[in-house]
Amino acid sequence: MTDIFDEDDMLAAEYAMGLLSGEAHVAARSRVATDPAFAARVVGWEVQLSQMADLDPVAPPSGARDALLQRLFPETAPVPLWKRLGLWQALTGGALTVAVALAVVDLGPAVPPSLGPLYAAEITSDARDFRVIALVDKTTNEILLTRTAGAAPAGRILQVWAHGPGEPAQSVGIWPDGESVTLPLPIEIAAVRGTLTLGISEEPPGGSPTGQPSGRVFGTVDVPGVTDPRT
Template identity: 25%
Template sequence: MNYLEQERQDALAVSYVLGSMRGKARLRFQGLLMQHLSLRQAVWRWERHLNPVVEQLKPVMPDASVWQRVTIRLGWRALEQAPPPQSRSYWKETFALALVACLALVLLLPRLEPVVPTQVPAQLAIVQNSQAQALWVVKWEQQQLKVQATAAVQPLTDADYELWMLPENGQPPISLGLLPQQANTERALPPSVNGLKVAALAVSLEPKGGSPTGQPTGPVLHTAQLVQL
């Protein structure tokens, strides 16, 4: 079974959210949720769609005879103590409510459009020197920053290159960490950049280990613009 098909994921997610998926099937599906992000997103979408519908249903209290039959079945009461069976009206009412709920879902589901999570487009910047040689390739994607150093980067032993984000609103530069002098690196973006528009990226020369103040202390060597991919 291909669990990555959108229609199949939606069908499984609806069954899981409504509780009609039970037993081994539910346990197996919970294992798949740990493996596939798209399945978890489908469950989240349908929970947002269906939970408000379920919350509007009024709770139905079972007839007292139901509890009595349960206690007898478990051996908590003797059979001769059980009262005579009552009318089946309770079960008819319960069935009617369930039927109404199912009809409501049938009418509602075709109108529900799955909510697609907002994806922030990836952005790319190429930091160049004065000879237009590429030094670093910076990829800004979701909450991750990926940096690839090129062979044109001049290695330093007593200092470091530090990358900065320059906010469009004029706030002070925000450090994005040290730049690799070779190979590549990947790190999470700091929470302080959330919600801010980027005017440019900048590279400064800092003491070994980075700026001691949280702001650029050395000369700004390079700047670069992020371009949407």
């Protein structure tokens, strides 16, 4: 276990769990938008943590803290970043349950290996009540989305949109339930070069009746520098 996590893994975990603030949060968010490898780590943590989101808080057994720290951080090993920053003190309730679970779970690769460029982006509402991490894979022309905050209102669904510069929004697909979804990019969206704009709205079951966002648009984000690895 001691060799599984490096400092980037811990930083990605802290970001995914919402434990960063101030300049540290701003710096990590910037890396999500500009560093595909780091963004992939964040997505991996988001996916793993989302599976534990419904766990009820539990009190750890007596001695669990010392046993866990000894297992993760033997005295002979360098002290990782998350221990130096006091991450343990920040973990309470459900987050502590997650930390204990992660100590015994071998997290696999964050995302499947890709031969082409990956583009990461964060779609966040102005009210900060909705947040999605998006990863565009130009090798497969797919988009992986992981929702980490918020949801569609009762009786509504999420719909994913995208467009190129100066083009109208086009539906990428419906996201009816679950924290994560992978959608193939339509031919017109896969052909976009330069800046790709992504957005998410809430719509009636079956999707927008107008072919354009008709409900609340939670947010949009521009993904610059999109290219095609086959050209």
